[in-house]
Amino acid sequence: MVETKEKILSIKNLVIKFKLRGQVLTAIRDISLDLYKGESLAIVGESGSGKSVLVKSIIGLLEKNGYIDQGKILYGNYDLAQFKTEKDWLKIRGKEIAMVTQDPMTSLNPLKTIGKQIEEAVVLHQGLKGKEAYEKVLQLLRDVGIDDVEKRYKQYPHEFSGGMRQRIVIAIAIACNPKILICDEPTTALDVTIQAQILQLLKNLQEKYELTTIYITHDLGVVAKVADRIAVMYAGDIIEFGKTEEIFFNAKHPYTWALISSLPQLGEKGKELYSIKGTPPNLFKEIKGDAFAPRNPYALKIDYVERPPYFKVSDTHYAKTWLLHPNAPKVEPPEILKKFFKEGRQYANG
């Protein structure tokens, strides 16, 4: 867990828009977020919530029709939001901030040996050559848990299983000693037993390479395993963030409640599983008030009028819901969730 509260990346009032068929879609609606050195932050949300767009903007991989409309992304002496050209981004991407994507099948070149693919990164960013570069690749392969490295070096991606391929993708990502590693659904395409191994590997590497990691996922089980802190996204906004235990066992935003409640682990056999009614808002339109209000059984009148600010729950825990306003009526989380919170806290106390 983060002891030093040193910020490594700071996002300030970020607004990201997309031009689509003559219309403008607002994917990120005024987000501010600090990332601390050495921590592991999980960004949780459903598809379309903007979690992938947010991290793509940090590494300069926004689709061509997307652009940063407002705000800053501060990293070191740079404001990444001002970066325009590929040349700018090459200073950061790979060397400072690297990314592991979801599907190891598509992120490797099928025509090149995996050794050459890792070597590319080593040669390009670290200027190593010949034997030095080769040795470095072997070392990386060992670091990501691959045996028989000399032989593996000469093999092609199709000769590896899905889990092994994901290890290679991770080796490429850490090849240049980045400071921040973004893992975008790193295990979604993998089997559970392999998933457990890859998550463990990422945790070990985080320690060894002193990485700060950002996980993007929709799987709360994965989050529980890897994250120190969680940011919950809904409709282009971070509606709640806090330490992992705070979000799991003391969530305050009704959307976070709904997300946890719909876990099958909380369901009772033969009974309805909790489900969120309706669909997320249309991001082509301007959103008034709290974006979750139309689906929120606890919505107040003000939720339809004014967007809630962050209310402080603890020094590390904030939520954007009017329910935390001192004048708001007292609302308790749903029964099943209260039980889940209680059991969780009990577990913590032994």
Place this chain on the structure above:
Amino acid sequence: MQMADREVLLEVKNLHVTFGKGKKKFEAIKDVSFKIYKGETFGLVGESGSGKTTIGRAIMRINEVTSGEILFKGKRINGKISKDWDREITQKIQMIFQDPMASLNERAKVDYIISEGLINTKKYSSEKERQEKVRNALLQVGLLPEFASRFPHEFSGGQRQRIGIARALVMEPEFIIADEPISALDVSIRAQVLNLLTQLQQKNNLTYLFIAHDLSIVRFFTDRTAVIYKGRIVELAETEKLFSNPIHPYTRALLSAVPEPNPYKERSKKVEIYDPSQHNYEKMPPSFVELEEGHFVLANEEEIARYRETKNMVVSV
């Protein structure tokens, strides 16, 4: 209820499915047997390549059976069967697919997609009756009848999966094979579709074969579960029993790998790793034995003795 008293709807007996020939021969399913009782939800879990989908496809008669039998209501459905029986099971056994983006014909309207099975089996007497059936199917899955005139691309993932379910329902099936029906959906939509499947089961008296890799959903949704590893069922039991007292080392490894939504537990959890070389199957081949009532495990004699001894050992997973 006693197992023996329940009506068996589907039975798979010593099923083998082999792909390819000679050197390239691959045994996808090796000697698999299980029964599915009427009205229950039977879960089949395993990792990719384990053969769970192949079993589903063999029951659907998409994959040819190499040897063994599949019985529906006690009558064989694999191999050569009469035309009438063929028509009947085509209607009675339906399937719901994983990816609602890929499984619906993009060029066909919802009306056609849902009624294609009806048209093929001529299960209606007039155009009016056909429309009525489509309308009913749409209403049952919580969609508007007007949607019949639209194309699949106009719908969200959850709605498309509902269309996929309506397409199965319209045939008035008794048995539905659902192959990873919610894996491609978002968390909140998953809950909606699972609830829909539960409602439909109660209302239409359906029996499900639920194929999945997500164990937390299997635990919530199924009555009995079979765990499959490399083409063989290694363990089969009532779902709660399987989760609270897994016996086969592969089941135990699989369950320990499932991340739980509890950070305290997760951080201290140790994942078990399954090493298939631990079995001494060369000398003493395994068989599928009933260790206690309704709880089957693949094991050889030596292992059975050991499992019996440690049967009451409680495993926290």
